[in-house]
Structures are given as structure tokens and as C-alpha cells.
Amino acid sequence: MNPGLIELKDVHKYYQMGESIVKAVDGMDIKITEGDFVAIMGPSGSGKSTAMNLVGSLDLATKGDIYLDGTDIELLDESDLAQLRGKKIGFIFQQFNLISNLTAKENIMLPMMFQGISSHEREARAEKLLKMVDLGDRMNHYPGQLSGGQQQRVAIARSLANDPEVILADEPTGNLDTKTGEMVMAFLEELNRKGKTIIMVTHDPKLAHEHAHVIYQIKDGKVEKKMRKVKDKWKVFR
Amino acid sequence: MIKDYTVLAYKNLRRRGLRSYLTLLGIFIGIAVVVALIGLGDGLRAAVNAQFDVGSTEVLTVQAGGLSGYGAPGTGVVKPLTLEDADAIEELNNVIKAIPRNIKSLKAEFNDKGAVIFAASMPKGEDRDLIYETLNLDIQYGQRLEDNDVKKIVLGNDFLDAEKSGFGKAMKVGDKMTLNGVEFRVIGVMEKKGSFILDKVVLIDDDELRSLIDIGDNVDIIAVRITSKDAMPQVKRDIEKLLRQRRNVKEGEEDFEVTTPQAMLSTVNNVLLGVQIFIVIIALISIIVGAIGIVNTMTTSVLERKKEIGIMKAIGAKNSDIFLQFFIEAGMLGLIGGILGIIFGVTVGYIGTFGLNSFIGSTAAPNINLSLIIFSLIGSFLVGAIAGISPAMKAARQRPAEALRG
Numbered sequence: 001m002n003p004g005l006i007e008l009k010d011v012h013k014y015y016q017m018g019e020s021i022v023k024a025v026d027g028m029d030i031k032i033t034e035g036d037f038v039a040i041m042g043p044s045g046s047g048k049s050t051a052m053n054l055v056g057s058l059d060l061a062t063k064g065d066i067y068l069d070g071t072d073i074e075l076l077d078e079s080d081l082a083q084l085r086g087k088k089i090g091f092i093f094q095q096f097n098l099i100s101n102l103t104a105k106e107n108i109m110l111p112m113m114f115q116g117i118s119s120h121e122r123e124a125r126a127e128k129l130l131k132m133v134d135l136g137d138r139m140n141h142y143p144g145q146l147s148g149g150q151q152q153r154v155a156i157a158r159s160l161a162n163d164p165e166v167i168l169a170d171e172p173t174g175n176l177d178t179k180t181g182e183m184v185m186a187f188l189e190e191l192n193r194k195g196k197t198i199i200m201v202t203h204d205p206k207l208a209h210e211h212a213h214v215i216y217q218i219k220d221g222k223v224e225k226k227m228r229k230v231k232d233k234w235k236v237f238r
Numbered sequence: 239m240i241k242d243y244t245v246l247a248y249k250n251l252r253r254r255g256l257r258s259y260l261t262l263l264g265i266f267i268g269i270a271v272v273v274a275l276i277g278l279g280d281g282l283r284a285a286v287n288a289q290f291d292v293g294s295t296e297v298l299t300v301q302a303g304g305l306s307g308y309g310a311p312g313t314g315v316v317k318p319l320t321l322e323d324a325d326a327i328e329e330l331n332n333v334i335k336a337i338p339r340n341i342k343s344l345k346a347e348f349n350d351k352g353a354v355i356f357a358a359s360m361p362k363g364e365d366r367d368l369i370y371e372t373l374n375l376d377i378q379y380g381q382r383l384e385d386n387d388v389k390k391i392v393l394g395n396d397f398l399d400a401e402k403s404g405f406g407k408a409m410k411v412g413d414k415m416t417l418n419g420v421e422f423r424v425i426g427v428m429e430k431k432g433s434f435i436l437d438k439v440v441l442i443d444d445d446e447l448r449s450l451i452d453i454g455d456n457v458d459i460i461a462v463r464i465t466s467k468d469a470m471p472q473v474k475r476d477i478e479k480l481l482r483q484r485r486n487v488k489e490g491e492e493d494f495e496v497t498t499p500q501a502m503l504s505t506v507n508n509v510l511l512g513v514q515i516f517i518v519i520i521a522l523i524s525i526i527v528g529a530i531g532i533v534n535t536m537t538t539s540v541l542e543r544k545k546e547i548g549i550m551k552a553i554g555a556k557n558s559d560i561f562l563q564f565f566i567e568a569g570m571l572g573l574i575g576g577i578l579g580i581i582f583g584v585t586v587g588y589i590g591t592f593g594l595n596s597f598i599g600s601t602a603a604p605n606i607n608l609s610l611i612i613f614s615l616i617g618s619f620l621v622g623a624i625a626g627i628s629p630a631m632k633a634a635r636q637r638p639a640e641a642l643r644g
Contacts, residue, residue, distance in 0.1 A: 097545070102249065
């Protein structure tokens with residue numbers, strides 16, 4: 001069996017909260033395979049946000065191992081991890097999280113700048129990506145001048161800047177109306193069809209079931225249920 | 239890469255608008271003061287020299303006075319110089335002339351108002367020409383005092399001004415002024431010297447001054463014209479030796495003073511240097527305060543932009559990327575302050591020198607060169623950048639997951 005693109009092996013994440021220790025993630029196994037559309041699903045407080053940080057290698061585990069493209073991220077130094085993360089994973093956030101004093105185009109150029117890509121190439125790619133998300137006429141607009149749906153499309157374009165293998169979307173439709181949300185999900189599905197691995201974190205079972213092929217249902221910091229869609233039917237593992 | 243950070247830094251500074259400008263105020267003031275001060279240097283020196291009447295370089299002045307140095311002319315001098323002293327000095331080698339002069343305060347009346355003025359005695363004949371020459375005195379209106387003049391005076395330039403004359407009215411050639419009860423006619427007014435002594439003085443014939451007050455043989459100042467500048471130190475020593483004998487004082491306890499133009503000049507320059515050092519210290523304090531302001535603003539900025547730092551890290555920014563961005567931003571704050579300070583300082587240097595020149599009639603040039611400007615630019619950037627090191631490190635060390643939470 002080929003190794004996963006991202007793998008969590010018996011991962012624990014504990015936080016010190018005053019006197020007590022919060023076990024946000026408490027023994028979690030997740031394996032993301034290339035080309036999957038994975039939903040990490042659970043109610044708030046289930047530990048799914050912490051799980052997302054670990055999957056996105058934004059945080060290190062207290063215990064257990066996290067592999068990104070076969071590399072134990074624990075063994076990488078800070079700058080190598082940042083470099084690897086910037087190349088392999090594109091992030092889409094609920095709050096869009098664009099840099100407010102940069103234009104749409106500059107926002108998309110930023111991840112490429114951190115990879116040391118020449119400014120000429122950055123600009124060309126940013127323009128191409130913006131056209132792809134139908135914002136060719138909004139290149140020099142600032143986030144404040146764009147609607148929520150447009151901002152999220154800029155964020156999608158930004159997540160694709162370094163042509164990553166994985167797109168990690170945290171509640172990508174959470175701040176959007178239904179129609180715009182559907183459009184964003186259509187983009188993600190299309191990206192998946194083109195071969196990108198999508199990881200979506202959501203509290204919404206409907207959204208997960210509608211779009212994902214694999215669902216990790218999280219509860220109390222553990223994977224409660226893992227499901228895989230086989231020929232339009234959900235098959236439960238474990 | 240650095241160019242990208244510079245653009246980012248500039249955008250971030252612009253976003254903070256007024257706060258950025260307030261932050262760079264300290265650096266601005268400090269750099270402006272230093273640049274203006276250096277730019278004005280030559281002009282200032284000329285102005286101060288004019289105040290102290292540093293004139294011809296071939297004239298020594300001898301003045302009676304205590305061990306403490308200068309006594310105000312004609313006021314409470316312990317043992318005045320005499321006409322005989324002047325005669326004796328004139329006998330010395332390399333001395334062309336020893337001209338005794340008196341400066342006395344007189345009661346003056348004009349425009350029905352009384353005031354106390356200083357009257358400086360003018361010798362006759364060649365000696366008077368020498369005084370005009372050594373003090374660089376030129377007549378603006380009317381004419382100079384001549385040998386046959388009776389009850390005539392020449393005024394300093396300040397008497398042309400109603401405010402400065404002390405009589406509440408501007409004076410002109412032909413006016414009558416009463417000195418110690420005797421009426422004199424104004425026949426000339428001197429050109430402006432920019433000196434608080436020469437612009438307020440009334441020039442009067444030596445004999446006429448002696449007729450107004452009882453001076454006896456006493457002399458306030460002896461101006462000694464010598465053959466050449468090179469003889470100056472030797473003549474100074476000779477005069478000191480002579481007067482020690484005549485006044486019966488030991489070496490080191492002189493109750494008189496022989497002043498050379500060089501000594502005067504160095505005194506003046508020492509005073510000026512002291513003032514400049516003081517101003518530079520204030521400027522440095524301003525720069526330090528400015529640097530602390532930058533530390534403060536950048537630290538606040540790190541806290542405010544925590545989420546932004548998180549986003550950047552998520553999309554691949556290394557610690558060094560974040561550090562560089564904040565570091566350059568802080569340096570740029572310093573640099574912009576420096577640029578504005580230089581512009582302001584250079585302007586003050588030019589306008590100030592021009593103003594001083596027209597005020598005292600000097601021809602000093604603003605002392606501004608490229609190395610001063612480059613040094614100021616580098617300095618202001620470094621001050622900002624150094625102030626930004628600690629906040630930038632703080633920003634760089636943020637953990638991505640935590641920073642993203644905002």
C-alpha cells in the first residue's frame with residue numbers, strides 16, 4: 001500500500017489551560033491519499049480545528065507522528081517545514097484570510113514569493129489564476145473592495161499559487177450565502193477532478209456527504225467513524 | 239526579494255498613516271537638527287565672530303582687568319591703563335602704533351527721552367583711520383568724524399531703528415543729541431555690523447569725550463598695531479612683560495589682558511563648539527526617543543498583525559521572511575524620518591545661512607555635502623532597523639497555528 005500524502009499516526013495534541021490539560025486531539029489516525037476528497041467532520045469542540053492544524057502541519061503533535069509527503073515533520077527545522085508546507089499545501093480559510101493591504105493579485109503572488117519564484121513569473125501565474133476563478137477584471141482590487149464570494153475565489157486562487165498537491169479548506173463556505181457557497185464547492189470539485197487532493201474541514205454533514213469521497217467523523221479528539229463512498233454508497237470502516 | 243519586502247513594508251506603513259508619521263517624528267527632529275546645525279556651521283561662525291568684533295589680524299588689544307579676565311570697559315576696573323602705558327608700548331619692537339581709546343557710558347537725551355549710551359572715543363589723524371580700518375567701520379549715511387569737527391558725533395546702525403535706539407524714535411543725520419548736558423549734532427551713521435557693541439555705540443572725538451567726563455590719564459583700551467601677523471606672539475609677550483613691570487605684578491597674576499585676534503577667535507569658536515555639542519546632544523536624545531517610539535509602534539504592530547503573521551506562515555513564510563519584513567519596515571520608518579529630516583535640515587541650512595549673510599553682511603556658504611546626506615540616510619535607517627530587531631524577532635517566533643487564531 002502506497003504511503004499517504006499526509007498521515008497522522010496515533011497523534012495526540014494536549015494544551016495546558018491553567019491548571020488542567022485539555023486533550024484536544026487524543027489518539028487520531030488519519031491517512032490522506034493522493035486524489036482524495038476528504039472531509040474532516042465534527043461539531044465544534046470535537047477537536048477538528050486542532051486536527052486541521054496538525055494535518056496542515058501548522059502545528060506539531062504532543063505525541064505521535066505526522067508525515068507530510070513521507071517526511072516526519074518533527075524532524076524538519078522551522079524553515080524547511082515552512083518551505084515544504086508552502087509548496088505541498090494550499091490553504092483556504094473560513095474568514096478568507098487575505099492580506100488586506102495587498103491587491104488580489106499581490107495576495108496570490110505572496111506564496112510564490114516565499115518559494116523564491118521570480119517576480120515576473122509570479123505575476124504571470126497570479127493573473128492566470130485570477131482569470132481561472134473569473135476575477136480577471138478584479139486583479140488590482142483590494143480585499144475590502146471585493147464581495148465575500150469574490151474574496152473566497154481569490155483565496156482559492158492563492159491556495160493554487162504554488163501548484164500544491166493538497167488543498168486544505170477550513171469551512172470554506174461558512175461565511176458565504178448558499179449560492180456563493182455552491183459555486184466555491186463547484187470549484188473545489190473541479191480541482192479534485194483535475195487531480196488535486198482536497199481536505200475540507202466542516203461541521204456540516206450535508207456538505208461533507210454531498211462533496212467528499214472520504215469522511216472522518218471526529219468526536220472528543222478521536223476519529224469516531226471513517227466512511228468511504230463506493231459507487232454512491234457510504235461504506236463505514238471501523 | 240528585498241525589493242518585495244520593501245514594497246510590503248511601504249504598504250504597511252501607509253496603512254498605518256498618521257501613526258507612522260508620529261512614530262518617525264523623533265528621528266525626523268534629530269536628523270533635521272544635526273543636518274541644519276552642520277549646514278549652518280560656517281554661517282554661525284561668521285555671525286558669532288561679527289558679534290565679538292574679530293577684525294584685523296594685525297591688531298592687539300590691551301585691556302585692564304582683574305584675574306578673572308574681561309571687565310566691562312570703564313566699569314570698576316581696579317587699576318586702569320594710562321596714556322603713559324600706551325606711549326611705552328609704542329616704543330616696543332615691531333609696534334607701529336599704540337592707540338589709547340576710551341569707552342564710557344554717558345547720559346544721552348533725544349526726543350525728550352533720556353537713555354544711557356556707550357560712547358567710544360576716536361583719536362585724531364592717522365590713528366582714527368587705523369581704527370576705522372581695523373574695526374572695518376563704514377559710513378552708511380552722512381560722513382565720518384574729521385579732525386576739525388566740533389560737537390559732532392557718528393552713530394551706530396541701531397539708532398536708525400525707533401525700537402532699538404532707546405529713544406522711541408529713529409534718528410537720522412542732522413539730528414541733535416545731548417550727551418551729559420552738551421548738545422551734539424549727528425553727522426553720520428555707520429553701516430550695520432551685526433554686533434551688539436558696534437551697532438549701539440556713539441563715536442565721539444577723544445578730546446570732546448574727555449571734556450564731558452573727567453578721565454584724567456586713564457585709558458580703557460589700547461589698540462596696538464604691529465608690523466606683521468608673525469610678530470604677534472612676541473609682541474604679546476613683550477607687552478605683558480612691560481606692563482608687569484609698570485604695574486608691578488608677578489607673572490600669572492596679571493591685572494590686565496593682552497588679547498590677540500587668534501585668541502579671540504578661538505574663544506569664539508570654543509563657545510560655538512560648546513553650543514553645537516549641546517544641540518547635538520539634544521538631537522541624539524531626540525533620535526533615541528524616536529528609536530524607542532519605533533520599538534513601541536513595531537511591537538504594537540506585531541500584536542495587531544498576529545493573524546496576518548499566521549496567514550503568511552501558513553502559506554509558506556519562514557521565520558526569516560517574517561523577521562525581514564518587520565525589520566525592513568522598522569528601518570524604513572527610520573529612513574523616511576531621516577529623509578524628511580534631511581530635507582528640512584538642508585532647507586534650514588540654506589535659508590538660515592542666507593539670512594545670516596544678509597543680516598551681518600557675511601558671505602558664508604551652507605556647509606552641506608553629499609557625505610553628510612549619505613551618512614544621515616544610513617544612520618537613520620540603522621536606528622530604525624536596530625529598533626526593529628526585537629519586535630521583528632517576536633513576530634518571527636509566532637507559532638503558525640496560534641497566530642492564525644488572531
